[in-house]
């Protein structure tokens with residue numbers, strides 16, 4: 559069996575890429591190792607309204623609307639931010655994935671579930687892919703291979719792309735929990751609870767929430783920090799009951815090579831995630847659009863060389879490099895702060911002027927818009943000046 563394109567991974571990035579390429583009349587196969595698209599869910603399902611628009615999703619996918627956040631500093635200060643408009647939406651993530659896969663199918667893509675794909679040998683003009691399922695093994699060939707196989711992408715390793723800048727380990731759960739303000743999320747900061755990242759409570763309704771913690775570095779398993787967070791906030795987590803546990807990893811940074819000979823990467827496999835929140839759905843959809851554009855062009859020209867496919871890297875960097883680099887710079891400063899300094903920062907921002915700036919310019923897809931404004935705030939600005947000064951000294 560030969561295809562124009564084989565996409566490894568039936569997550570949102572893979573299905574969306576497959577849909578756009580199939581709509582152009584190419585033969586596309588998507589291989590997903592899990593039996594059901596969208597399951598198991600390894601996501602908090604919090605997205606911007608923009609993401610649902612980009613994916614043309616029906617409103618029925620929305621489970622809850624979020625208007626604000628309580629940001630808990632390590633020392634107990636709580637920053638309160640609230641807006642009239644919802645700034646984020648809690649979605650039915652499995653249904654989101656299913657919708658994207660159904661659309662890919664309607665566009666003509668073939669979707670195989672319950673098959674694990676492995677990149678095999680390269681032949682002239684065709685890349686072999688081996689598929690393993692409970693029913694046996696078979697192989698197929700493709701003119702172009704797309705690695706949409708998530709955070710632990712083997713396709714990325716196959717084309718020798720460098721390791722991500724950082725990998726965030728997450729422990730999360732869907733829980734029964736009384737959420738007195740169901741349109742407000744809680745964010746927890748501090749090295750004792752979430753070294754290098756943050757913890758969260760995202761209400762689903764008055765009685766259910768998605769709870770989790772991310773860790774970068776830290777000498778213990780993320781589950782340890784998850785339990786610590788629950789213990790540290792007894793008032794918030796009173797009566798919590800875990801319905802099921804989940805988790806996973808999110809790579810962050812900027813890959814220098816999201817393409818190779820007859821190969822493209824998309825979504826988490828291409829590190830298309832936000833360095834401040836770890837969200838990957840919006841960036842994965844953006845990546846899918848650009849990946850599919852370059853793939854279709856390469857197929858029509860019959861040129862699948864890595865030189866030709868390099869346009870994808872260029873398009874991606876033009877779209878997102880500034881945003882990702884700015885976010886990484888802010889993240890670097892955040893990581894260099896002690897818990898005491900974070901307390902000072904949260905205390906500083908907990909005033910009507912800064913609260914209104916945060917709610918006005920805060921955007922979960924483009925945090926640099928807000929970061930630019932906050933960088934003039936004294937505690938943050940001092941860091942910038944020190945960092946800038948050190949850079950100049952190093953340069954001299």
Ligand SMILES: Cc1cc2nc3c(=O)[nH]c(=O)nc-3n(C[C@H](O)[C@H](O)[C@H](O)COP(=O)(O)OP(=O)(O)OC[C@H]3O[C@@H](n4cnc5c(N)ncnc54)[C@H](O)[C@@H]3O)c2cc1C
Pocket residue numbers: 566567568569570571572589590591592600601602603604605673674675676706707708709712728729730770804805806807808824825826827831836837838839840842
């Ligand atoms: C705990 C947690 C919470 C998160 N919360 C949010 C959030 O609130 N908002 C947000 O925007 N993002 C969130 N993310 C990130 C988001 O889930 C990912 O960015 C998104 O799923 C990436 O989509 P993808 O299609 O690139 O990869 P995935 O969704 O990971 O899909 C990759 C698919 O490839 C399949 N696969 C892998 N290898 C093979 C193989 N060899 N053969 C066949 N199939 C294979 C996998 O089974 C998987 O289904 C979260 C992540 C985690 C871990």
